């Protein structure tokens with residue numbers, strides 16, 4: 204998936220300016236940047252939900268805009284930042300909606316059932332499968348919505364703050380699951396706010412500020428005190444955790 208000279212105006216404002224990026228399949232990419240930097244707007248363009256003002260998103264060399272909607276829905280799964288759940292359906296029914304792009308007019312087939320069961324298990328939702336979605340906590344709801352996207356087994360999994368409102372154990376579970384999805388060959392693109400978790404999960408990162416690219420590339424090489432200072436205006440400490448992974452600790456604002 205590529206963004207090619209992508210520019211977006213929303214409400215008269217320049218929200219994304221001349222963004223060129225390549226997103227590799229089989230890898231996790233984290234989009235990072237301050238509030239209002241344009242991360243969700245970029246994700247919306249990559250999902251085909253927001254038409255860029257100029258430039259294009261391409262998939263396997265062809266413009267995304269030319270892909271029929273159903274094919275696009277099969278190939279790209281999006282977890283939006285804030286999804287309203289208007290109907291109090293049960294969790295399993297919600298997750299089954301993720302299979303809609305794959306189904307014909309008939310009911311669920313064996314592959315659909317297997318994908319739904321795997322997604323429920325992956326998000327630790329089996330005990331909640333029969334619960335109405337209006338009777339879930341915020342974090343449980345977030346996991347149910349992620350499970351719906353996982354059930355669709357998309358080639359490209361795009362998620363806007365999938366860790367928001369999850370407790371630490373479920374954050375780590377979800378990161379493991381997303382890494383497994385990438386290891387299975389899918390491209391995973393995440394908007395994240397937690398620098399430390401981004402450093403743990405992402406193979407590559409994209410740093411945005413005011414709609415412009417600050418830096419993009421391999422996670423270890425790109426997440427540096429200098430790029431994080433330029434992107435967020437903060438000081439950070441970067442070190443090695445006991446398990447060999449890196450940690451990033453925000454220390455304070457730059458004067």
Ligand SMILES: Nc1ncnc2c1ncn2[C@@H]1O[C@H](COP(=O)(O)OP(=O)(O)OP(=O)(O)O)[C@@H](O)[C@H]1O
Pocket residue numbers: 213214216218236237238239240241242243244245
């Ligand atoms: N529907 C809209 N119409 C007009 N402007 C919008 C719209 N949605 C977002 N914007 C503006 O576009 C800019 C980028 O917003 P976007 O939601 O992409 O940022 P973000 O990096 O995802 O922020 P956050 O971290 O707060 O979620 C902001 O200035 C925002 O005010």
